[in-house]
Amino acid sequence: MGKYDYLIVGAGLFGATCANLLSKKGKKILIIDKRDNIGGNVYTECIEGINVHKYGAHIFHTSYDDVWEYVNNFATFNRFTNSPIAIYKNEVYNLPFNMNTFSKIWKDVYTPEDALRHIEEEKQEIKTNPKNLEEQAISLVGRTIYEKLIKEYTEKQWGKNCNELPAFIIKRLPVRFTYDNNYFNDKYQGIPIGGYTKLVEAMLDGIEIRLNTDFFNNKDEYLNMADKIIYTGALDEYYNYKLGKLEYRSLRFDTKILDKVNYQGNAVVNYTGNEVDYTRVIEHKHFEFDSTSPKTVITFEYPSNYEDSMEKYYTVNDDKNNQLAEAYKKLSEKENKVIFGGRLAEYKYYDMDDVIKAAMDLCENI
Ligand code: FAD
Ligand code: UDP
Numbered sequence: 173m174g175k176y177d178y179l180i181v182g183a184g185l186f187g188a189t190c191a192n193l194l195s196k197k198g199k200k201i202l203i204i205d206k207r208d209n210i211g212g213n214v215y216t217e218c219i220e221g222i223n224v225h226k227y228g229a230h231i232f233h234t235s236y237d238d239v240w241e242y243v244n245n246f247a248t249f250n251r252f253t254n255s256p257i258a259i260y261k262n263e264v265y266n267l268p269f270n271m272n273t274f275s276k277i278w279k280d281v282y283t284p285e286d287a288l289r290h291i292e293e294e295k296q297e298i299k300t301n302p303k304n305l306e307e308q309a310i311s312l313v314g315r316t317i318y319e320k321l322i323k324e325y326t327e328k329q330w331g332k333n334c335n336e337l338p339a340f341i342i343k344r345l346p347v348r349f350t351y352d353n354n355y356f357n358d359k360y361q362g363i364p365i366g367g368y369t370k371l372v373e374a375m376l377d378g379i380e381i382r383l384n385t386d387f388f389n390n391k392d393e394y395l396n397m398a399d400k401i402i403y404t405g406a407l408d409e410y411y412n413y414k415l416g417k418l419e420y421r422s423l424r425f426d427t428k429i430l431d432k433v434n435y436q437g438n439a440v441v442n443y444t445g446n447e448v449d450y451t452r453v454i455e456h457k458h459f460e461f462d463s464t465s466p467k468t469v470i471t472f473e474y475p476s477n478y479e480d481s482m483e484k485y486y487t488v489n490d491d492k493n494n495q496l497a498e499a500y501k502k503l504s505e506k507e508n509k510v511i512f513g514g515r516l517a518e519y520k521y522y523d524m525d526d527v528i529k530a531a532m533d534l535c536e537n538i
Contacts, residue, residue: 174396174397175202176201176202177200177201178194178398178400179397179398179402180204181394182203182205183205183372184211184527185527185531186402186514186515187212187404188210188211189242189527189528189531191379192376195378197538202382204381205385206385206387207383209226212227213227213485214227215368215372217367219469220467220468221463222456222460224456225454225471226425227483227485228485230368230524231356231361231459232360233356235359236529240525246372248365249362250365250461251362252459253354254355255267255354255355256439256442256452257442259442259445260321261445267353267355268346268354269345269346269347270352270353271349274286274290275287277317290314290316293314297310298310304334307339308343309334312347321444322334322444327446329475338490341521363459363460365460387403388409400509401509403512403513404515405516405517407501407518410510410512415496416496418487418488419487420487421475421476421478421485421488422475422476423473423485427470427471428470428471429467429469430468430470432467435470436455439456440452441453450473450474451474451475454473455469456468456469487515487519493519
């Protein structure tokens with residue numbers, strides 16, 4: 173018998189939710205993380221009085237009542253609604269694709285019928301079911317929008333041509349025939365006041381945490397330390413890549429403190445053309461409504477190929493990688509002591525609420 177009921181590898185949202193719910197069930201938990209911070213990718217750090225999203229901007233949105241109720245136990249959420257803008261060749265467009273976007277793209281568009289007329293006409297070039305992201309995008313919004321707002325952005329983001337990428341990536345974005353710039357369709361949305369770190373700290377209150385601790389540095393010792401392991405690290409790494417390496421996409425963040433109150437007037441500005449290498453610029457203070465800082469903190473987000481020792485930000489869920497992930501999942505299902513969960517261990521493009529929901533479901537069945 174181990175010293176702990178559960179060892180949880182990774183203090184991101186999957187690990188933190190499991191730690192919180194299992195400790196409420198009376199289980200003795202140790203949670204470890206190789207980073208020097210809790211929260212995984214949602215970690216925020218206070219700089220100049222502003223909560224900076226260190227591993228990429230995170231907007232919480234969900235339609236699950238139970239997940240919304242659960243996270244509200246640990247933080248109060250503000251009324252932030254994500255309404256990014258896109259800049260292409262010095263013109264500003266609203267996202268997601270909605271009547272504001274359509275009327276800017278086509279000068280004769282005033283009504284939904286006007287917009288539909290253009291889109292119906294432009295999508296005629298796609299004759300069969302969309303097989304890839306390019307065909308999917310054109311059949312959703314037509315070629316003009318595809319070329320100005322999707323093609324180059326997506327190719328920067330993924331480092332692949334749009335006709336080689338899976339269609340599902342673009343289906344995440346709403347297409348709306350109303351003048352509504354809300355990026356999400358979900359029932360609830362907001363940013364935890366005080367930052368995500370405060371939220372995860374509250375989830376992990378009273379739980380033993382060891383940071384700067386890599387599971388693989390002492391795998392056998394950790395496996396013997398607890399009766400069960402919940403592993404949220406990379407699936408292929410757990411098996412020492414014995415079936416081959418899964419593909420990931422990484423990011424580089426260039427963060428600057430500026431001596432001005434307001435740099436771009438919006439939290440998220442996407443640069444959809446390929447004349448710059450970054451995809452978006454985040455101005456963190458606009459996620460909050462109470463900032464009195466005379467300065468501002470901005471982050472340029474550069475997509476990058478994944479190389480060893482970089483962070484694995486995105487899984488690449490094309491057919492080839494999904495097949496390899498399935499082969500690893502067959503191995504992981506045979507484990508009787510180790511449970512795999514979260515974005516990296518399930519090799520899945522998961523939003524925060526889905527990760528929390530999956531962890532809640534797991535803990536309910538334990
Ligand atoms: P992670 O947060 O990755 O946590 C896993 C943890 O395990 C990490 O802390 C890691 O250090 C640790 N770990 C890994 N291997 C080991 C090891 N060997 N030993 C010890 N520790 C280890 N979702 C939204 O809902 N809204 C958004 O706006 C949004 N924006 C995003 C923006 C970006 C740039 C990215 C990359 C993702 C975004 N997401 C967003 C998705 C969101 O980040 C994830 O859903 C969520 O953070 C996943 O939680 P997790 O616990 O599965 O993984
Ligand atoms: N996308 C785009 N143009 C934009 C924003 C997004 O073409 O201005 C596409 C791109 O392919 C991206 C996908 O939509 O990978 C999903 O975008 P989202 O903002 O949901 O991505 P994430 O926040 O996960 O990076």
